[in-house]
Structures are given as structure tokens and as C-alpha cells.
Amino acid sequence: MAGSGDVVKLKPHKLSARDLIRVGGVGLRNRPLRAFLSALGIGIGIAAMLAVVGISFSGRADLDRTLDQLGTNLLTVAAGKDSDGHTVSFPEPALPMIKRVGPVLSASGVTRLPDDVNVYRHEYIAKARTSGIVVYSVDNDLPSVVGATMAGGGWFNAATARYPAVVLGSSAAKRLGITTVRSNVVIQLGGRAFSIIGILNPVPLAADLDSAALIGQAAAADYLGITSGKTTIYVRSAERQVEAVREVLAATANPAQPYHVQVSRPSDALAAKLATDRAFNAVLLGLGAVALLVGGIGVANTMVISVLERRSEIGLRRSLGATRRHIRMQFLTESVLLAALGGVGGVVLGAAVTFAYALSQSWPPTVPLWAAGGGIAITVAVGALAGIYPAARAARLSPTVALAAP
Amino acid sequence: MTGDAVAELIAVSKLYPGGVAALQEVDLRIEPGELLAIVGPSGSGKSTLLNLLGTLDQPTSGEVRIAGHPVAGLSDRHLSALRADHVGFVFQQFHLAPATTALDNVADGLLYCGVGQAQRRERAARALQRVGLGHRMRHRPHELSGGEKQRVAIARAVVGEPDLLLADEPTGNLDTATGGAIVALLRELNSSGTTVVVITHDREIAEGLPRTVALRDGRVR
Numbered sequence: 165m166a167g168s169g170d171v172v173k174l175k176p177h178k179l180s181a182r183d184l185i186r187v188g189g190v191g192l193r194n195r196p197l198r199a200f201l202s203a204l205g206i207g208i209g210i211a212a213m214l215a216v217v218g219i220s221f222s223g224r225a226d227l228d229r230t231l232d233q234l235g236t237n238l239l240t241v242a243a244g245k246d247s248d249g250h251t252v253s254f255p256e257p258a259l260p261m262i263k264r265v266g267p268v269l270s271a272s273g274v275t276r277l278p279d280d281v282n283v284y285r286h287e288y289i290a291k292a293r294t295s296g297i298v299v300y301s302v303d304n305d306l307p308s309v310v311g312a313t314m315a316g317g318g319w320f321n322a323a324t325a326r327y328p329a330v331v332l333g334s335s336a337a338k339r340l341g342i343t344t345v346r347s348n349v350v351i352q353l354g355g356r357a358f359s360i361i362g363i364l365n366p367v368p369l370a371a372d373l374d375s376a377a378l379i380g381q382a383a384a385a386d387y388l389g390i391t392s393g394k395t396t397i398y399v400r401s402a403e404r405q406v407e408a409v410r411e412v413l414a415a416t417a418n419p420a421q422p423y424h425v426q427v428s429r430p431s432d433a434l435a436a437k438l439a440t441d442r443a444f445n446a447v448l449l450g451l452g453a454v455a456l457l458v459g460g461i462g463v464a465n466t467m468v469i470s471v472l473e474r475r476s477e478i479g480l481r482r483s484l485g486a487t488r489r490h491i492r493m494q495f496l497t498e499s500v501l502l503a504a505l506g507g508v509g510g511v512v513l514g515a516a517v518t519f520a521y522a523l524s525q526s527w528p529p530t531v532p533l534w535a536a537g538g539g540i541a542i543t544v545a546v547g548a549l550a551g552i553y554p555a556a557r558a559a560r561l562s563p564t565v566a567l568a569a570p
Numbered sequence: 571m572t573g574d575a576v577a578e579l580i581a582v583s584k585l586y587p588g589g590v591a592a593l594q595e596v597d598l599r600i601e602p603g604e605l606l607a608i609v610g611p612s613g614s615g616k617s618t619l620l621n622l623l624g625t626l627d628q629p630t631s632g633e634v635r636i637a638g639h640p641v642a643g644l645s646d647r648h649l650s651a652l653r654a655d656h657v658g659f660v661f662q663q664f665h666l667a668p669a670t671t672a673l674d675n676v677a678d679g680l681l682y683c684g685v686g687q688a689q690r691r692e693r694a695a696r697a698l699q700r701v702g703l704g705h706r707m708r709h710r711p712h713e714l715s716g717g718e719k720q721r722v723a724i725a726r727a728v729v730g731e732p733d734l735l736l737a738d739e740p741t742g743n744l745d746t747a748t749g750g751a752i753v754a755l756l757r758e759l760n761s762s763g764t765t766v767v768v769i770t771h772d773r774e775i776a777e778g779l780p781r782t783v784a785l786r787d788g789r790v791r
């Protein structure tokens with residue numbers, strides 16, 4: 165009992181967050197190469213996952229941008245084929261009837277010319293070597309309805325629609341080896357010379373036109389003797405009534421045989437194509453997750469080795485007054501820092517891959533913030549998980565055994 | 571009058587698994603301001619005794635009191651606080667952190683004492699000056715001689731101004747002259763109030779100190 169008056173009360177001390185991070189970083193600073201290599205696994209996993217998300221979002225952003233420009237209110241009405249597989253054409257009043265439907269803003273039709281109307285670069289090419297280019301006769305208002313723009317030259321006017329003149333779709337022009345529109349350049353179309361007056365940019369909502377050669381309605385009749393009805397009609401309707409218009413189009417275009425008619429909404433098809441990439445994305449995400457898991461095991465392994473190697477340091481810290489908790493927190497922090505290092509590197513790498521790929525596709529590069537933040541949060545969780553066992557081992561070490569270690 | 575002692579062992583025994591009795595029924599009382607040598611042949615239990623004095627280990631039986639606190643009843647957190655505030659250790663192997671300056675090595679002596687970094691460094695600088703290494707603060711361990719390393723370790727042990735400084739063969743890795751200088755430093759620290767316990771194999775050193783405790787086969791002779 166005696167003398168107990170001068171017994172100072174013992175007060176356990178806390179480690180500040182700053183000191184904890186400083187102490188947790190000791191192992192990384194002392195072995196930077198090892199830290200780099202074990203963070204690399206995690207980094208690659210996160211980079212792969214972020215790039216998948218980023219590229220998919222960039223593609224989505226590109227589609228949104230395209231649809232913003234082109235609108236989602238275009239419907240395509242195709243005449244379809246009969247039971248023999250021949251393309252049928254709409255009866256004459258189809259186009260005027262469609263234009264009369266209330267919410268329809270505008271409509272324009274094209275006629276697909278028979279397959280024996282071939283296109284050649286010039287007349288000396290053997291007849292068997294067709295170019296695979298389809299010929300359509302078109303109305304003058306087609307570009308405004310489908311949202312087509314000119315890459316070069318011009319579209320038909322009232323006069324040129326009657327001439328033997330042709331406008332080429334973008335890939336048709338490429339296939340013919342024609343890049344610019346100059347005067348007096350002709351191609352062979354249906355056995356006679358047509359001069360090229362324009363080349364289209366790609367038309368995302370009417371991709372059929374890209375590989376086609378387009379001539380005026382009157383020219384088709386005058387020079388090729390073809391006067392058959394429309395085979396495809398493009399329809400713009402009021403944005404809110406697209407579905408309602410869609411319902412009535414088949415019967416309006418071909419009241420006698422509405423079941424042959426195929427109505428589609430090209431903007432849906434574009435979105436659906438993107439959606440089919442999702443299964444592929446899921447596989448890539450899965451691979452990224454596996455890389456992350458392997459990376460996490462790598463971090464755990466590094467931490468186990470780190471604890472083994474640093475037993476004497478642990479003993480020393482215990483002699484300086486570190487509690488078991490201090491030691492556990494030190495190694496847990498080290499593990500989290502190690503993994504987070506990989507996470508930050510992975511996010512940077514994944515974002516870089518996304519930017520490079522998106523720019524190469526001329527997409528707007530898009531890295532969702534939640535994906536970047538989520539990626540780093542995942543690595544922190546992986547680091548904490550990987551660190552639990554090694555940190556517990558470090559904390560359990562008896563100080564004397566730790567100090568006796570070499 | 572137990573309260574006046576810096577450290578007190580009462581009938582302390584330490585058995586290791588496998589039946590080794592490292593200490594048997596040891597009674598030892600260390601008064602404030604003492605300078606004490608522990609001597610004895612290899613394996614006689616010197617390090618075991620020092621570890622018990624520093625609360626790094628617990629006895630199998632008997633009672634250990636440090637600065638008035640009975641060690642047996644204390645939790646890990648309180649034992650650690652006891653070490654942080656009242657005990658300083660010096661080891662034969664120095665145990666300095668590589669790639670870390672002398673200043674920061676010494677400052678780490680206060681890491682677990684609830685002191686902020688700025689103040690830790692300030693006090694570390696003073697401690698280094700006190701051991702005669704004011705000109706080596708920015709040096710890293712591999713740039714220091716053995717004697718200088720041990721001075722850094724001593725500065726780290728005393729930067730928190732402990733009541734009890736425990737040194738386990740601090741001169742074991744040093745030549746005689748350097749070892750002599752380290753002992754002189756320990757004497758100096760002792761004369762300014764710190765209680766010092768030194769394990770040594772060096773008969774000359776032990777004979778030069780005011781009190782010697784000799785161990786043999788785990789018993790005080």
C-alpha cells in the first residue's frame with residue numbers, strides 16, 4: 165500500500181491517422197520494387213474492369229450523340245418479299261397515304277432497282293466482276309428525311325434528277341475507288357454512263373444507302389425504263405407518337421398485304437447492337453475480377469512475407485510502446501496502401517486505355533466517376549481483406565520472440 | 571515500501587516450455603537513480619530478467635512491479651503505455667530502421683507516446699545532441715559507425731525520458747574503446763537521474779559500476 169500516492173496513472177496512447185499512414189508506408193518506402201510489383205496485379209485487374217466500363221460508356225455516349233443529331237423518330241417501312249423471295253413494291257398510293265397520317269412529319273421513298281442493274285467503274289471491266297453495289301431511284305427530299313449529308317459534290321435538284329447523274333453512298337464510293345467529285349467523272353450503271361455529282365457521308369439511320377448508288381426517279385424511267393413502285397419508305401413522325409404511327413404503317417402502306425410489310429425503328433437497332441456487346445463485356449469484367457482476385461492474393465502473400473521479415477521491427481515497436489492494435493493497424497494500413505496504390509494506378513491506366521480507344525473510334529471518351537471511385541473503393545476493400553491475416557499474425561507475435569528474430 | 575522502487579521482482583520464476591527454468595525465485599529491487607550491471611554466464615537468464623523488467627514478457631510465477639504498477643493485472647494496452655512512458659530499451663543489435671535518418675529513428679521513440687510529429691522531431695534533435703550526435707541527424711544508419719548507431723539507439727531510448735533504461739549487452743557489437751564510450755554515456759544519463767540497468771559480459775565494465783547483480787542458472791548469487 166505504501167507509496168501508492170506517487171503511482172502515475174497509465175494512459176494508453178492513440179496513433180493519429182497521419183502517423184498511422186506514415187508508419188503503414190514504411191514497408192512500401194523500403195521496398196519500392198516489391199510494392200510496385202504486388203500492386204501491379206491489382207492495378208491490371210482494375211484497369212481491365214475500368215476500361216471495359218469506360219469503352220462501353222464511350223460507345224453509348226457516341227450513340228447518344230448520334231441519335232441526338234439524327235433523332236429517334238425515324239421509322240423504316242420495307243415492302244418485304246413475297247413467298248418466292250422476290251422483293252415486292254408498294255402500291256402507288258403508299259407514299260401519299262403515309263404522308264397523310266396525322267403525326268407524320270415527312271416521308272420519302274426509294275425504289276430498289278432489279279439486281280441485274282449493275283454498277284461498274286468503267287465499261288472495260290468484265291461483266292462478271294460486278295461491284296456489288298445496289299442501285300436505288302430516289303426522291304429529292306430523301307436526305308432531309310433520313311438525315312443524310314454530303315461528303316462531296318451535291319444532291320439532286322429538279323434538273324439533275326432527270327439527267328443520267330448518280331450520287332454514291334460512302335462505302336459504294338470507296339468500293340469504286342472514288343474519293344472526290346470532279347466534273348465529267350462517269351461510271352457505268354445499268355449499261356450506260358452516269359456522271360457522279362455527289363458522295364454521301366455514312367447514314368447511320370439508313371445504312372442500306374451507304375453501299376448504294378442513287379439516281380433520280382425520272383432518270384430511272386427515262387434511261388433504264390424502270391417505273392416500279394417504292395420498296396422502302398422512310399418516315400419521320402412526331403417524337404411522342406412514333407409507336408402509334410408504327411402501328412398503322414403496314415396497313416397504310418400496303419392495305420392488301422400488310423403482313424409482308426416490315427416496319428423497323430433504326431435507332432432501336434443501333435441501341436440493340438450495343439446491347440449485344442454486353443455479354444462480351446461481362447466476360448471481360450469477369451476476367452478483370454479474376455485479375456483483381458489474383459492481385460489480392462499477391463498482396464496477401466507480400467504482406468505475409470513482410471511480416472516475417474520485419475519481426476525484429478515489430479519487436480522494437482512493441483518495446484517502444486506499440487500495442488498489439490497499433491501493430492495490427494500498421495500492417496493493415498500497409499496492405500490497404502499497397503492495394504490502393506494498385507487501384508489508383510489501375511484507374512489511371514484504365515482511363516488512359518478508354519481515352520485512347522474512344523479517340524481512335526472518334527467517340528467522346530467517357531469514364532464514369534462512379535466506376536473510377538468504385539474501382540478504388542474495391543481495391544481498398546481487397547487490401548483490407550488481404551491484410552487481415554498477416555496483420556493479425558504480426559499483432560500476435562510475442563515481443564520477446566519478435567526481438568530475437570534475425 | 572514497494573512504492574519507492576523503480577522496479578521490483580518478488581519471488582519471480584520464468585519457465586520456458588520444454589522445462590527450462592530461465593529464472594528461479596528471483597528477488598530484486600531497483601531504487602530510483604541506480605546504475606546496475608547484470609552479469610552471468612551465457613544462458614544464465616540475464617535477457618529473460620531484463621525482458622521481465624521491461625514488461626516484454628510475463629513471469630510464470632511471482633510478482634513484477636514497474637514504477638509501482640503490478641504488471642500481472644495489466645492489459646496489453648496498459649502494459650504498452652507503461653513501456654511507452656516509463657521504460658527505454660537498448661539492444662545489442664541497435665534495431666535502427668534502414669533508410670531512415672538518425673533524427674527520425676530517434677523521433678520514433680515517441681511515436682507511441684501520444685506526441686505530435688513536430689514535437690517528436692524537436693525532442694529527437696535534443697536527444698541526439700545529448701548523446702553527442704548533433705552533427706549526424708540527417709545521416710542514415712548505413713552511414714554511421716557501430717558506436718554512432720548505438721548512440722542513436724540510446725537517444726531513441728531516452729527521448730521519452732523514461733524512469734528506467736534497460737540495455738541488453740549494448741557494447742556486445744562494439745570494440746573496447748567504443749564500448750567504453752557507450753558506458754560513459756550511460757553513466758552520464760544516470761547522473762542526470764535515469765535509472766539504468768546494463769547487461770554485460772565485460773568484467774571490467776561491470777566492476778566499474780556501483781552495483782552488480784550476478785546470475786547463475788537462473789538464480790541471483
Ligand SMILES: Nc1ncnc2c1ncn2[C@@H]1O[C@H](COP(=O)(O)OP(=O)(O)OP(=O)(O)O)[C@@H](O)[C@H]1O
Pocket residue numbers: 586587588590591592610611612613614615616617618619
Ligand atoms: N523463448 C525461449 N524458449 C525456450 N527457452 C528459452 C527461450 N528464451 C530463452 N530460453 C532459455 O532460457 C535460458 C536463459 O536465456 P537468456 O536469453 O535469458 O540467457 P542470457 O543470460 O541472456 O544469455 P546470453 O548471455 O547468451 O544472452 C537459456 O537456457 C535459454 O536457452
Ligand SMILES: [Mg+2]
Pocket residue numbers: 616617618738
Ligand atoms: Mg541475452
